[in-house]
Amino acid sequence: xxxxxxxxxxxxxxxxxxxxxxxxxxxxxxxxxxxxxxxxxxxxxxxxxxxxxxxxxxxxxxxxxxxxxxxxxxxxxxxxxxxxxxxxxxxxxxxxxxxxxxxxxxxxxxxxxxxxxxxxxxxxxxxxxxxxxxxxxxxxxxxxxxxxxxxxxxxxxxxxxxxxxxxxxxxxxxxxxxxxxxxxxxxxxxxxxxxxxxxxxxxxxxxxxxxxxxxxxxxxxxxxxxxx
Amino acid sequence: xxxxxxxxxxxxxxxxxxxxxxxxxxxxxxxxxxxxxxxxxxxxxxxxxxxxxxxxxxxxxxxxxxxxxxxxxxxxxxxxxxxxxxxxxxxxxxxxxxxxxxxxxxxxxxxxxxxxxxxxxxxxxxxxxxxxxxxxxxxxxxxxxxxxxxxxxxxxxxxxxxxxxxxxxxxxxxxxxxxxxxxxxxxxxxxxxxxxxxxxxxxxxxxxxxxxxxxxxxxxxxxxxxxx
Numbered sequence: 001x002x003x004x005x006x007x008x009x010x011x012x013x014x015x016x017x018x019x020x021x022x023x024x025x026x027x028x029x030x031x032x033x034x035x036x037x038x039x040x041x042x043x044x045x046x047x048x049x050x051x052x053x054x055x056x057x058x059x060x061x062x063x064x065x066x067x068x069x070x071x072x073x074x075x076x077x078x079x080x081x082x083x084x085x086x087x088x089x090x091x092x093x094x095x096x097x098x099x100x101x102x103x104x105x106x107x108x109x110x111x112x113x114x115x116x117x118x119x120x121x122x123x124x125x126x127x128x129x130x131x132x133x134x135x136x137x138x139x140x141x142x143x144x145x146x147x148x149x150x151x152x153x154x155x156x157x158x159x160x161x162x163x164x165x166x167x168x169x170x171x172x173x174x175x176x177x178x179x180x181x182x183x184x185x186x187x188x189x190x191x192x193x194x195x196x197x198x199x200x201x202x203x204x205x206x207x208x209x210x211x212x213x214x215x216x217x218x219x220x221x222x223x224x225x226x227x228x
Numbered sequence: 229x230x231x232x233x234x235x236x237x238x239x240x241x242x243x244x245x246x247x248x249x250x251x252x253x254x255x256x257x258x259x260x261x262x263x264x265x266x267x268x269x270x271x272x273x274x275x276x277x278x279x280x281x282x283x284x285x286x287x288x289x290x291x292x293x294x295x296x297x298x299x300x301x302x303x304x305x306x307x308x309x310x311x312x313x314x315x316x317x318x319x320x321x322x323x324x325x326x327x328x329x330x331x332x333x334x335x336x337x338x339x340x341x342x343x344x345x346x347x348x349x350x351x352x353x354x355x356x357x358x359x360x361x362x363x364x365x366x367x368x369x370x371x372x373x374x375x376x377x378x379x380x381x382x383x384x385x386x387x388x389x390x391x392x393x394x395x396x397x398x399x400x401x402x403x404x405x406x407x408x409x410x411x412x413x414x415x416x417x418x419x420x421x422x423x424x425x426x427x428x429x430x431x432x433x434x435x436x437x438x439x440x441x442x443x444x445x446x447x448x449x450x451x452x453x454x455x456x
Contacts, residue, residue, distance in 0.1 A: 051310045051317055096259070
């Protein structure tokens, strides 16, 4: 037992991991194996240990409950409404990430009965205030693609402009004008045109591009201004 | 005494309140009256109470230590490195705000010996990791003016374009090209030209403008794209 002079709220982290597949944006959920909300789907997460940084806690809980590791998590927001957890006052620091779904097959463990990717269009009802957290993450992700280049870790090394456009369309959940998109994305100066074209396609093979890593990283730091 | 099965980090909030005066950006600091860092300057803040939301804690601590109230605080980031507080593992949720300095005279109380505005160019050394938190807030503020209109609560009801430009120059800490600024800010469509001009000025009196509240609020929600 640990004793403190004043009462303390409990502290957790929760992770919103978005997964991109060919034509859909999904989110990684776990099915809770403990009370409260036993059997309900929720964001992966859990309690912070004393001496552990918040970032480390988020990574540890994500790996323990879903098997996913080596994922770049960004802090999203902290939630602390006193009634958000029926047990007691629990404050959670939420994180989010965007990964290539194909490379990350979840595997449930510890307090999770199941772990699975869910399409954002077809979500189960979520435990706690996790629906709110998920919505905030979705908005943040949409905002982010406006001021940072996206795609480096989500697309194959060489890709077509159509693949890149599709990526933006999925994240932004809207159709994008092809001509306008190409003009703007080329103007960013992060694409290198290769000598190669697509293989094994029925239609006319499109040119393959790759990212210019140095310039991409520079713009990641410096920020872009990408209105679509 | 309060008992818990597992050890818990302590939880605080800290506030970075930026204050604008005629030609400078300042930050509100308190001089600590208790250990650790007794006598050192720090961001106002303190411990979260069980049953209190994080936002409420930030507001309460700011008012208790500095007298400032009715300020729109936005959550900035949460910091939880285990060694950031010499006492024990303390996680803090940081907030930030931008106010008109003239309207907010600080008054020290509770754990603060003093409370005062400091120019960002002339800061004392700060307690804990508050220098890092302040730097993050400064960057966030600079980023914010690119995607949200700014000035509504900082300028008098009627103002000149030079005053508005000055505001941006102070926040961005850089000189702005006058012609380019006027073109872009007028294009936003949030300014209403009044029939009035400046009074009691030695130079040629400049036109006074005011904000269009409805359009301003709409752009606050929707976001702008303001590259200077």
